[in-house]
Amino acid sequence: MRIFWCVVFCLIGIGRALADTPELIGQLKTEIDRKHEYDQAKQKRIDGLKRRLKTTPVGRTDARFDLCTQIYNEYKTYQYDSASVYIEKMEAMGDRYNDRAKQYYSKVQMAFILLSSGMFTETFDKLRGVDPRYLDDSARFDHYSILTRAYYDLAQYDNDKTYSPRYNALANRYIDSAIALTSPGSYDNTYLTGYKLMKNRQYARAEEIFKRQLQENKLTRHQYAIVASTLSDLYISTDRNQQSIDLLIQAAIADIQTSTKETVALFWLSQQLYKNGDSRNAYLFIQQAMADAEFYGARQRQFQISSLLPIVAAQELDASEKARMRFLLYTVATTLIAALVVVFSFLLYKQLKKVQAKEKEIEEKNEELEIINGKLQEDARIKEDYIGYFFNAISGYILKLEKLKHSIDTKLSIKKYDDIQITINKINIKKEREDLFYTFDHVFLKIFPNFITSFNALFAEKDQIWPKEHEVLTTDLRIFALMRLGITDTTAIANILEYSEKTIYVYKMRMKAKALIHGDEFDAKIMAIKAVDSAKERPQ
Numbered sequence: 001m002r003i004f005w006c007v008v009f010c011l012i013g014i015g016r017a018l019a020d021t022p023e024l025i026g027q028l029k030t031e032i033d034r035k036h037e038y039d040q041a042k043q044k045r046i047d048g049l050k051r052r053l054k055t056t057p058v059g060r061t062d063a064r065f066d067l068c069t070q071i072y073n074e075y076k077t078y079q080y081d082s083a084s085v086y087i088e089k090m091e092a093m094g095d096r097y098n099d100r101a102k103q104y105y106s107k108v109q110m111a112f113i114l115l116s117s118g119m120f121t122e123t124f125d126k127l128r129g130v131d132p133r134y135l136d137d138s139a140r141f142d143h144y145s146i147l148t149r150a151y152y153d154l155a156q157y158d159n160d161k162t163y164s165p166r167y168n169a170l171a172n173r174y175i176d177s178a179i180a181l182t183s184p185g186s187y188d189n190t191y192l193t194g195y196k197l198m199k200n201r202q203y204a205r206a207e208e209i210f211k212r213q214l215q216e217n218k219l220t221r222h223q224y225a226i227v228a229s230t231l232s233d234l235y236i237s238t239d240r241n242q243q244s245i246d247l248l249i250q251a252a253i254a255d256i257q258t259s260t261k262e263t264v265a266l267f268w269l270s271q272q273l274y275k276n277g278d279s280r281n282a283y284l285f286i287q288q289a290m291a292d293a294e295f296y297g298a299r300q301r302q303f304q305i306s307s308l309l310p311i312v313a314a315q316e317l318d319a320s321e322k323a324r325m326r327f328l329l330y331t332v333a334t335t336l337i338a339a340l341v342v343v344f345s346f347l348l349y350k351q352l353k354k355v356q357a358k359e360k361e362i363e364e365k366n367e368e369l370e371i372i373n374g375k376l377q378e379d380a381r382i383k384e385d386y387i388g389y390f391f392n393a394i395s396g397y398i399l400k401l402e403k404l405k406h407s408i409d410t411k412l413s414i415k416k417y418d419d420i421q422i423t424i425n426k427i428n429i430k431k432e433r434e435d436l437f438y439t440f441d442h443v444f445l446k447i448f449p450n451f452i453t454s455f456n457a458l459f460a461e462k463d464q465i466w467p468k469e470h471e472v473l474t475t476d477l478r479i480f481a482l483m484r485l486g487i488t489d490t491t492a493i494a495n496i497l498e499y500s501e502k503t504i505y506v507y508k509m510r511m512k513a514k515a516l517i518h519g520d521e522f523d524a525k526i527m528a529i530k531a532v533d534s535a536k537e538r539p540q
Contacts, residue, residue: 021242024249025281031256032288042259046074065093065102069109076113077262080297083113100134108135108143115150116262117298120157123150137181141188144178147171152199172196187213187223191230198234207234225254229265236272245272252285261296263289267305347486354486433498441472444481447531454529455480458522463514475499479507484526 053067068086075083087110094102107130115123127147132140151171155164175196182189194209210231213219219227232247251265270286273279286305293302445451455477456464465476473481475497482493490508494501515522 021246021249024246024253028249028253028256028285031253035256038257038259042074042078046071049074061093061097065090068093072109076109077116077260077296079261079295080113080117084110087113100131101136101139104130104132104134105139108139108146111146112142115146115153117296120150120154141178141181144174144181147174148178168199171199187219191223191227195230198230198237203234203238207231210234221254225251232268236268241272241276245269245276248272255292261292262298263292266292346489346492350486437478437497438472441478441481444485445472448481448484448529449532451481451484451529452477455526458515458517458525460514460516476507476511479504480511480526483523484529488523 049067049071053064053071056064056067058064068090072083072086072090075086087106090106090109091103094100094104094106107126111123111126111130114126123146127143127150130143132143135143148171151167151174155167155171158164158167175192179189179192179196182192190209190213194206194213197203197209198206210227213227214224214231228247229251232244232251235241235244235247248265248269252263252269254260255263255265266285266289270282270289273282273285290302290305293305452466452473456466459465465474467474467477478497479493482496487493487496490501490504494504497504499507512518512522517525
């Protein structure tokens, strides 16, 4: 198998047409979560090859050399240190039998991982000791391909008018030597021709070649990966950011699935997403890129990533802070509106404090962000529903007061004083309170439809409380519903339900005494009862 040079991308066959970027990003995140599975599978293959090497007699040099080569091929884009161990074994076999073909082949493979690790000087030192005449066509192809990559990379790294043209000229010479070893019309011949055109800024012709290769459907997955990732680099060079992102996402997915750690796909993807202002995904992916670079031992890649990582992290922190401030402003505004309903002002204030406390934790633990956001969305849902409910309730009471005032004014004007008392007597405070509780119960159960079932799960069957046919919530359930909304103060609950504090205390203690769990754990279970998804229909 030929070792093909710098870019170690591998794409899976997920379809030739590009999907929408958000969908591809979702696939990439899914694969990141499965990263350990792929690494385990690769390690299993490596362990199998090591067992075969261990049981192969020392005298079977060619067989042992071939097994070492296979193990090296597994490690070369996975882990630098382990790959170098097996290269050293291959070199030792060549030295022991003075087999120059094996010696030079081993040096070429060592040059590949040296270059992958970012060690240019060591790469050139290693290749200077290689006489291509002792290599077969495949090994010579590898030799020229590595030199091509090294000089192109060096030219790009220097990026000046003195050395870069010289390095590009050397790269062009070596790529011509590599092309000469290929068959016309073959994958290697076509790809290298396109790559040389791209490196020499003949983008239109190079793009045509790469697109035609992708459309032929004759490529292996690995070949498709190389062409697609190279085309993404061309798109970056020609400011076609979105097209490059889609290809890089697919390359990154393939890298994960093939346990490729020496890769630039995630790093380039992070750069492009950062330029697009998607700091959240850029930060996530650049952390993965750094983890891969550290695992492989790619020194140059670690340096490149470490120079960008603080910038992306700062932008992500700034975006999170702006989002937090927007949320705080919204919460303060809704709190001021809810202040019209004195009973719930304490609840909103308390929830705001909880939100603020949780928001501060984002600076210490990024992984807690989703949990905090979920809590904030639930709180916002409760506030939104109850503010809407109380706007309707207050509007209704204002309308009733307006009608009452108009009726009394009319009776006063015609001096029907006795009728005024009759009108006042028609006001049924008890009925109004019952209507208030009835509406509160319905709104609460729309937000927490599983509340009664979840609450009763905390009790033995004989102690469970189920509302009767004409009831929505019983007094016991209503007390703990208020607690689920965050109203834990006994005085506040007593004022809302118009009971004495002692009565509320007795209700609470009686229920807690019957519960299967007690103390703080009982309160935690009440607070853990979930609201419905915010995307579902809201109560009117």
